[in-house]
Amino acid sequence: MHKVLIVDDEIFVRKGLVNLIDWSSLQFEICGEAENGAQALTLIQHLLPDLVIVDIRMPVLDGLELIRQVNEAGSHQPIFIILSGYPDFSYAQQAFRYKVSDYILKPVDEQEMVATLRRIATTLNQKQLLSMTREKPLVEIIIDSLVQAEPDEQVMTQIAHTLELPLTSPYTYVIAEIQDKLPHREMDYMQPLQHVLQRFFHLEGQSLLIHVRAYNQYGFIVPPSWQAERFGSARMGYAKLLQGLENHLSTEVALFVGRKVDQLKKIVHSRASADECLKYRFAAGFDGIFMAAELLELPLYYYDVDEELHSKLLYEVEANHKEGFSDAIDAIFMAFEERYFTPGAVANTVRRSMIATINIIRQLEGNEEELAWLTDLLNWQTKYRNLDQLRVVFMNFIEEAAEYIAKQRGEKSKGNIEKVKKYIDGHFRENIYLKGIAAEFHMNPVYLGQLFRKHYGMYFNEYLLTLRIEEAKRLLRQTKKRMYEIAELVGFQNADYFATQFEKLENMTPSDYRNKMIDPS
Template identity: 75%
Template sequence: MYKVLIVDDEFFVRKGLIGLMAWSKLQFEICGEAENGKQALDLIERLTPDLVIVDIRMPVLDGLELIQKVKAEGEHQPLFIILSGYPDFSYAQQAFRYDVSDYILKPVDEQELTATLKKIANMLNQKQLLSITREKPLVETVIESLLQTEPSEQVMARIAHALELPLSSSYTYIIAEIQDGLPQGEIDYFPALQASLQRYFHREGQPLLVHVRAYNQYGFIVPQLLDEQSETERTNYAKLLDMLERELATTIALFIGHKASHLKQIAHSGSSAEECLNYRFAAGLNGIFMASELLELPLYYFDVDEELHSKLIYEIEANRKDGYNSAIDAIFIVFQERHFAQGAVTNTIRRSMIAIINIIRQLEGDEKDLRWLDELLHWQMKYRNLKQLKHVFLHFIGEAAEYITEKRGEKSEGSIEKVKKYIDSHYKENIYLKGIAAEFHMNPVYLGQLFRKNYGVYFNEYMLSLRIEEAKRLLRQTKKRMYEIAELVGFQNADYFATQFEKLEDMTPTDYRNKMTGKK
């Protein structure tokens, strides 16, 4: 990050400028504020900012005087951007005489300032790169600059000389992801990784471009693989992966970008390696994810099919270990075969968790009682492959199934008998599966499947048969009108009642009444 000092005599202008920009995304951070040029002089020497953004008119010492004084006397020489409320050519002319980086009029336009900051960040990157020496390379700056911009020929020549690397050669950016099942940064693998790579590429004692990324990842730029001419790329990377896992004593995945034919073109290799991260759950890749093999394959961004999800929830409610294990196996096979993107995997896991939590809450339980809940909620912080995720998911599901059974406090068979008795007593009312499920603290899908398993018919079919049988009794024994009978047996609409009656009895309610009473 490059440091920025804001200098303006108006408090709200300073705060507005600080809040206007996403500074960190542009490689900058605010290191201080000053309300006049004199304060700024002291802060420049003390804080050594890389960039000073200064108002042109201020009390005590104005912006131009500050720049003049720093240029003439300062030990530290930052870059300057001038802000001015005066579109006066003479001011701008004088400012550029002092070699300021830009002259921006107030009110500040976000896009204009963003473009200026990007230009300055690139300039500072190039400046740092030019200071590289073989003894002390600025590795982080080198890699980040190569991945973000295409440096000038002068800078590239200096990098190549310092690192003893040819410019025109085959280079690849690789992301090595440590999959140790531990939170980010718990173990520092950087020294061991760097040493292993230096040995593998025969560069002991020489610089190698390796840097630390987020999420337990390390990025590095590698030259042509040693056996590239004699073996396939995948075979060579398999050897590299095997060596790294053996020497670092942990599970690792390699995400390998496209080859670049020149060191300054490594940004394309870096972006393609980033894209490979989306394929981490694809099948059969054995820890080696290559852009050349993967990036033409479509990713799946949706959820698993409703049938699979419903089966899992049903088996959890029934607390059948073989059943929910089988459902989980099927879900994880789908993840791999359809190339689920990480977001789609996350959504599927979250959907199952929400369904389980809702069941627990209906039973007046507390999901926080589940020891594996927090582990699964934050799985992305520790678990980075399907095997690890599946292990955590299985533990959570098993614990949740036992908890739900315990909270329900009785066997499923006993519960379903009570449900049937409830239906038999209330079928004339406006009852429905979801409402009954809530009454008995069950998931509606689970209840529907359990009812059919025990009684051989679907819930709706059983309800309809009860209502039609009662309607037949009323048709035989009373002279009530059709709409009255429909309402008495639980139908809200007389036409719908007539349609359903005819479907089951192959005759209309009127024909049935006539037949039963002997009328023609």
């Protein structure tokens, strides 16, 4: 990892920059912060950062003067990026005289900053590669450099010479993901993983190009001497490797295999295709081996699960029907697999169901934090990396939530559908609606609507309309009130709409009905 020092007199700018970027994925880590140039000068001497991101205008010592003094000192020369709220050409001109790497205007654009950091990481990697000795190859630096961008010829020659690898030969980048249900880096698998891979690829005394990625992942380059096809097919070869890894590491593992390239310098393209395979991690039928050659033409699904499935799940949760919500969960997870949901689409579906369930609990004046499985489901992406693992925690959360909701509703004794009907019977002349009644009785409106139909054979709106039209018929028979008065008395805000709904239900207008009652002949 390359060390970064952030220098700005505004704390919110510093913290905003820290949180804006996924630093570790770009091979950087924040080693310190400073609020002025003088403080930064001291930290540069002690922390030896590889990169300094500095504001141009600061008290005590400004950004340009800081860079000048560091350049003159000569002992440690980090790369500088200047941040400025001033698009002043003279500032930029002076900055580039000091060999500043980049001049970025505030507010910082995330994409621009990420592109700059990628370029600087490649530069830093290449500097380290060129300073390597034959006695101690920096394998982590080598692979980090190779998988970020195609190195130039000088660097590529140095890599091949140091590792005694052919420049032109088949190479493949593979991601091994440890699915141990533990957060990233809680357990270090580097040594046992190296041991298995060295033995499997017959690399005794040779270098294995492997590095640590985020999310419990390790990336490695398959040596050119190994031919997976000798096992019958590439998939069978990787299946044999997967079996060896799981047996030795005593945990589930998934392999994401990039496309094969014909030169070592092109391994960046194999890495990119292996990263694309990660999007298919929840697809069915691949048995822990996800190969770019098989997957990348298959269409991915980026959206939420169907509304019908989502509504069914919530209904069964509110009803506390275990068989019902188990079936709904099975259908949702089958959709994940068969339609190739992306990890983002799966996360959105889980999040949506969880939020809807929590809202039901809150409507009942419950506290979702009393659910033992809530934290696990909230943080599932940091621990659970395949659908079987996710299904277990999701099912446990839903089952616990359904029981909690049933208990909460029983304690409040306001979920009785007969009481809801009596409320409607007594208030139908008012401007009532399903969502408002659901809130009154601490129920989810979707669940209430479905429950009402189940018990009374019609939707809430149909029942409400029936009550209003029956009352209107009584008023038409027994009074001489005008149509707009009757409409208002039975809960309609608009006389024309009342007339339309009356005719729809009775096959005649309100006036025709009144006339018929007066003169039945």
